[in-house]
Amino acid sequence: MLIHKTTIHPGKQTSLKLPIGALPSGDSISMDLKVFRAVEEGPVILITAGIHGDEINGIEILRRLIINRILDHLKFGTVILVPVVNVYGFINRSREVPDGKDVNRSFPGNMVGSLASRIARTLTKKILPTVDLVVDLHTGGHEHFNFPQIRYTRGDHISAEIGKVFNAPLLLAKTAISKSFRKIAVEMKKPVIIYEGGENQRLDEFSIQEGLDGILRLLFHYEMIDNPGLKKNAVSHFERTSWIRASKSGLFRLYRHSGQEVKKGEIIGEIGDPMGSRSYNVQANREGIIIGHNNAAIVNQGDALFHVAY
Ligand SMILES: [Zn+2]
Known part of the structure; x- marks a missing residue:
C-alpha cells in the first residue's frame, strides 16, 4: 500500500x-x-x-x-x-x-x-x-x-x-x-x-x-480483531426526520431528551419570558423519537429545539 x-x-x-x-x-x-x-x-x-x-x-x-x-x-x-x-x-x-x-x-x-x-x-x-x-x-x-x-x-x-x-x-x-x-x-x-x-x-x-x-x-x-464481546443495542431505524422549532423567544427548559420517544401533542419543553408574564409549551408535532436536542438556555423564535425521527 x-x-x-x-x-x-x-x-x-x-x-x-x-x-x-x-x-x-x-x-x-x-x-x-x-x-x-x-x-x-x-x-x-x-x-x-x-x-x-x-x-x-x-x-x-x-x-x-x-x-x-x-x-x-x-x-x-x-x-x-x-x-x-x-x-x-x-x-x-x-x-x-x-x-x-x-x-x-x-x-x-x-x-x-x-x-x-x-x-x-x-x-x-x-x-x-x-x-x-x-x-x-x-x-x-x-x-x-x-x-x-x-x-x-x-x-x-x-x-x-x-x-x-x-x-x-x-x-x-x-x-x-x-x-x-x-x-x-x-x-x-x-x-x-x-x-x-x-x-x-x-x-x-x-x-x-x-x-x-x-x-x-x-x-x-470483518474478522480483523477478536470478538470484543459487546452487548447489542436494539436499533431504531428511521427514514425521515424533522425539527421542532421555537415559536417564541425566551428561556428554554427541556422536559424530554434525545433517545426518548414522544407522542403527538406531548409537552416536551417550555419557553418563558424573563418577566415571568408568559410561558409557552413546546409540543411534539408527531410521534417519533428525539434524535437530537438543543441545550441552549436562551432561545430565539425559529431556533431548532428538538430533532425528531419518525
Ligand atoms: Zn460535523
Whole structure:
C-alpha cells in the first residue's frame, strides 16, 4: 500500500504527515495519519474525525483506539486513522477553516484552492482511492446534542448494512449533502457511514463509548480483531426526520431528551419570558423519537429545539 510516497508493508504500522499548508507564522501544517496493516490481506477501512475541527468526540474515539492498542495486532486488512482532518479548526476550536469555509462542503477539493479545498483534496486524492470503506465521525453543533446515531446515504444498501453492523442506537437514512465528504466517497463507489454523537467542543462519554463500540463491532465483523464481546443495542431505524422549532423567544427548559420517544401533542419543553408574564409549551408535532436536542438556555423564535425521527 502506497500513501503519499510512503509504502506501508504487511504487518507494519506507520505514522504519516501529509502536507496541507502553513500558518501565517511560517509553521507548517500537516494532516496526520496512522496506518495499521495486518500481515494478511483484507478490507482497508478509513476512519476520519475532526473534519469539523470543533467536533472532538470523534477525535477522542480515535485517540482511544490508538492508546488502547486495539489495532496493533490486526488479523486482516488495514485501518487508516485520521484523527484531526481539519487541523486549523481544531486549533481555533472552530467548525471551519480560518476563512470561514466548511471542509465538508469543499469536496472533491483543489490543491491550489482555499484551505478547506486543499484539506478536502488531500483526502480525496491521497487517501480515498486506497480504501474500501469509510467511517466519518461527527457531533452535533454548538449546544446541539445528537444521540449516538449512524447516518447512511438513502438508497445505498451496502452502507445501510454496514450501519447495522456498527449497531449505534439509531440508524438514519439521509441524502448526502452536495460537496460533502460522504457525497464524493459515494461517487467513488466507497461505502460510507457517518457517526454522530454528542455536541461540539464537549467530550461526552456515552457518545465516545458508543462510537468506539461501533468501530469494534465493525472490525470484528470483518474478522480483523477478536470478538470484543459487546452487548447489542436494539436499533431504531428511521427514514425521515424533522425539527421542532421555537415559536417564541425566551428561556428554554427541556422536559424530554434525545433517545426518548414522544407522542403527538406531548409537552416536551417550555419557553418563558424573563418577566415571568408568559410561558409557552413546546409540543411534539408527531410521534417519533428525539434524535437530537438543543441545550441552549436562551432561545430565539425559529431556533431548532428538538430533532425528531419518525
Ligand atoms: Zn460535523
